[in-house]
Amino acid sequence: AKAKADLLDKENMEKENRRKAILNHIAKPVPKHELTWKQMEELSDMKRKEKAERFKAEFQLSVANKSMKDSITSNKIKEKNEMLQKEQLRKENVARKFVAKDPAKVAAQLESTRRAYELSQKRKQEKDSVIKENHKAMMQNLHNIPVLISMEERAKEHEQKQLAKKQRLEEEEKQKQKMKEMNEKRKMDSLLKAKIPEASRRLTKSAAYRTEMIKANKEKELAEQQRLEREKLLKSQQEKELAAVLRADINEREAERKSKLSGYVELGNAQDTAAAKAAIARKEYREKLRAHRLKIAEKLKDRPSLIERHELEMRRKQANTNALNTIADAVTNNDKKLKNNNPELFDAEEKMRLGIDDDDDSLGI
Numbered sequence: 001a002k003a004k005a006d007l008l009d010k011e012n013m014e015k016e017n018r019r020k021a022i023l024n025h026i027a028k029p030v031p032k033h034e035l036t037w038k039q040m041e042e043l044s045d046m047k048r049k050e051k052a053e054r055f056k057a058e059f060q061l062s063v064a065n066k067s068m069k070d071s072i073t074s075n076k077i078k079e080k081n082e083m084l085q086k087e088q089l090r091k092e093n094v095a096r097k098f099v100a101k102d103p104a105k106v107a108a109q110l111e112s113t114r115r116a117y118e119l120s121q122k123r124k125q126e127k128d129s130v131i132k133e134n135h136k137a138m139m140q141n142l143h144n145i146p147v148l149i150s151m152e153e154r155a156k157e158h159e160q161k162q163l164a165k166k167q168r169l170e171e172e173e174k175q176k177q178k179m180k181e182m183n184e185k186r187k188m189d190s191l192l193k194a195k196i197p198e199a200s201r202r203l204t205k206s207a208a209y210r211t212e213m214i215k216a217n218k219e220k221e222l223a224e225q226q227r228l229e230r231e232k233l234l235k236s237q238q239e240k241e242l243a244a245v246l247r248a249d250i251n252e253r254e255a256e257r258k259s260k261l262s263g264y265v266e267l268g269n270a271q272d273t274a275a276a277k278a279a280i281a282r283k284e285y286r287e288k289l290r291a292h293r294l295k296i297a298e299k300l301k302d303r304p305s306l307i308e309r310h311e312l313e314m315r316r317k318q319a320n321t322n323a324l325n326t327i328a329d330a331v332t333n334n335d336k337k338l339k340n341n342n343p344e345l346f347d348a349e350e351k352m353r354l355g356i357d358d359d360d361d362s363l364g365i
Contacts, residue, residue: 050154075127114307189222321353328354 193215304312 110307110310114305118305185222189218324350324353
């Protein structure tokens with residue numbers, strides 16, 4: 001029991017010592033250019049939040065891209081299957097022998113096929129338009145994500161703070177150097193101003209006079225130097241004030257000039273110039289491509305469908321056949337036997353259209 005009590009006392013004493021060490025470390029004054037414990041904790045917390053926000057944004061982008069790719073691949077697979085089915089049907093139709101059908105049934109079948117085709121095309125266009133609108137809305141929302149905007153603002157603010165810190169450190173270094181020089185001069189002046197002990201040695205009248213002259217000259221030089229430093233400091237302050245006024249005036253005029261120019265692009269070097277030109281060229285190309293696509297869409301709206309083109313071709317052939325019949329009736333005076341017995345009047349294709357049998361000609365019927 002005594003050993004356990006000693007062990008507990010030892011553990012309690014170690015905990016208390018650790019606690020006191022932590023408190024002393026926190027209460028200890030922090031050097032000038034180092035972060036405090038609280039600042040380091042806030043910085044680590046801010047980095048952890050930024051990492052979580054970045055991961056969230058990347059995850060949203062990956063999910064959106066994956067869903068879009070899945071929809072595109074499914075559409076491609078569906079279109080490929082439809083093409084294979086159509087090709088198989090076409091081969092089967094070619095393999096089967098031609099059997100004449102009722103024109104009314106054929107027309108009804110073609111009409112139903114045309115309606116189904118138009119309905120499928122309409123659904124496909126609606127689906128594509130919905131996918132494009134969703135993609136466009138998603139890409140627009142990407143530029144308005146508060147996480148990315150806040151990250152960019154924090155990066156700019158951090159850069160500005162680093163620049164201000166660098167300037168402050170340079171000014172502090174200059175001030176330290178200046179104070180060091182002034183302290184050295186003050187020490188030299190104090191040594192020159194120190195009185196010579198009279199008990200050990202007394203100066204002659206000429207030596208005392210020369211010492212007073214040197215002292216007066218040093219005081220005069222020191223006063224002149226202090227006056228020059230005051231004038232220099234005053235002049236630098238006036239220059240800073242004047243620079244601030246001129247900078248504000250220039251910024252105001254520059255903002256007014258930029259607002260008057262709609263397509264203003266600020267260029268820094270050749271690389272920036274090339275990037276700006278490339279951006280303008282991309283914009284012009286996209287506008288031309290958009291206009292060309294609109295033109296193609298308008299032409300496609302006015303284009304006749306497959307059924308309409310088939311019907312037009314059939315009407316054209318029927319008109320040719322009717323005209324040929326009219327000419328044949330006028331030449332042969334509507335005599336079928338004369339038509340059959342005059343092979344020089346019509347060739348094989350015309351005979352097929354008129355319904356004249358070549359076997360009848362050979363038999364002399």
